[in-house]
Amino acid sequence: MALPITCILPAYIGVDTDEFTRAYRSIAHQTAQPEEILVVLDGPVQDGVESFLDAHAGPQLTVVRFEENRGVAEAMNDALPLARNRWVARHDADDIMMPDR
Numbered sequence: 001m002a003l004p005i006t007c008i009l010p011a012y013i014g015v016d017t018d019e020f021t022r023a024y025r026s027i028a029h030q031t032a033q034p035e036e037i038l039v040v041l042d043g044p045v046q047d048g049v050e051s052f053l054d055a056h057a058g059p060q061l062t063v064v065r066f067e068e069n070r071g072v073a074e075a076m077n078d079a080l081p082l083a084r085n086r087w088v089a090r091h092d093a094d095d096i097m098m099p100d101r
Contacts, residue, residue, distance in 0.1 A: 002060075006036040006083035010075045011093040017048030019094040024052070026097040028060070034089065038062045040079045043069030 007027050011020055027037055037060055039053060053063055064079055076090065091097055 002033050002035040004085045005034040005087045005089055006038050006085040007034040007089045007091055008038045008040060008076060008079050008083065009091050009093055010040040010042055010072050010079070011045050011049060012042040012069045013044045013046065015045065015049065015093040017046045017052065020049050021052055023091060023093050023095055023097070024056070026099075027091055029099065030097065031100045033060070036060060036062055036084045038064065038079055038083055040075045041065045042072065042075040043067065
C-alpha cells in the first residue's frame with residue numbers, strides 16, 4: 001500500500017553508485033511504500049546513478065536535475081514545491097532506511 005508521502009533523495013557526484021542504489025532500494029521496499037520517490041540530482045552524478053534511475057523509471061519515481069551542485073539545503077528547498085504530496089520525508093543517498101520507517 002502506497003502512502004501519500006513523497007520521499008526526497010538528493011544526490012551529487014560524491015555519492016557512490018552502490019550506496020545510492022542501497023539507499024533507493026531501502027525506500028522503495030518499505031512495508032508501506034511512499035507514493036513518490038523524488039530524486040534530486042544536485043549537479044553531476046556518477047554514470048551508474050543515471051543508469052540505475054533509467055532502469056527504474058516508473059510512476060513512483062520523479063527525477064529532478066540541477067546543472068550545478070549547490071548543496072543539499074538548496075537542492076531540498078528547490079525540490080519541496082515539486083513534490084506531489086503534502087507529506088515529505090527526506091533521506092540521504094548514503095543511508096539505509098529501516099523497512100518499517
